[in-house]
Amino acid sequence: MIVTINGAAHEVADGMTVAQAVRTLTTATTGVAVAVNDEVVTRGTWETTALSDRDRVEVLTAVQGG
């Protein structure tokens, strides 16, 4: 299946979890937040939340600004 992670399309194995998607970018688990299709996925459910084909995953962190 294909999922989009921070704007880039990836061919991934069926059943990929949010936690696995995050780990393609970082090993950090604090200071990071995830939305799938514009809905926040809380950190405690990353391991148990499976992605579906065409899901849009956004992995955000704090940067200098404002």
Added chain:
Amino acid sequence: MDDLIIAGEKFSSRLIMGTGGAPSLEVLDQALVASGTELTTVAMRRLDPGARGSVLDVLRERGIKVLPNTAGCFTAGEAVLTARLAREALDTNWVKLEVIADERTLLPDPIETFDAAERLVADGFVVLPYIGDDPALARRLEQAGCAAVMPLGAPIGSGLGIRNPHNIELIVEAASVPVILDAGIGTASDAALAMELGCDAVLLATAVTRAQRPDLMASAMRQAVTAGRLARQAGRIPRRRYAEASSPMTP
């Protein structure tokens, strides 16, 4: 100087810093220390795997409370999602709500801002909205449950100072939540003026981070905010058209 209290939380500094525009984390760190700030904004962006160091490490190291903003959002929906992501990432329900109308002016969109503020208050956030210098909107946002209002002095990064001091005074007169002058500060006298007008705090970034010597300007801002606060509390003399002798000619 007396404490600033926002949503029941006390701050001994009335200077809130932004982190945008600093050439490096080292320069930012020095400026934050010199500013004496206890509350500092960060933006939320896509994680960059190649980024080295984090502004969060700087804030944690210095014991500065992080205030996530929704910079870069153009709609209420985007801002609400960004605030929720910030709450998840940073373990804070505080948010500086910033919904911009267009890229050229970066002026805040009052309709989207109000919509987002209502939704975030209902969701349990401590909402600090960035707004134009509009007394009516400030009052409506306070009534909607915002913990402070943050009117601009002038457009973000412009350094034009406080373009409409009269409106800032009107906002201060009517508000029972803290008024934080946000955006437009160019130099120390602008920050002092904001406090003399009765603002409870000043938020600035560019004036410090893009100064030739950021740490020195941060120190100047710290002292200007303190001086302005003390002058406000002291009560300035009325302005007069003509001289008034301070030493009478006759006993």
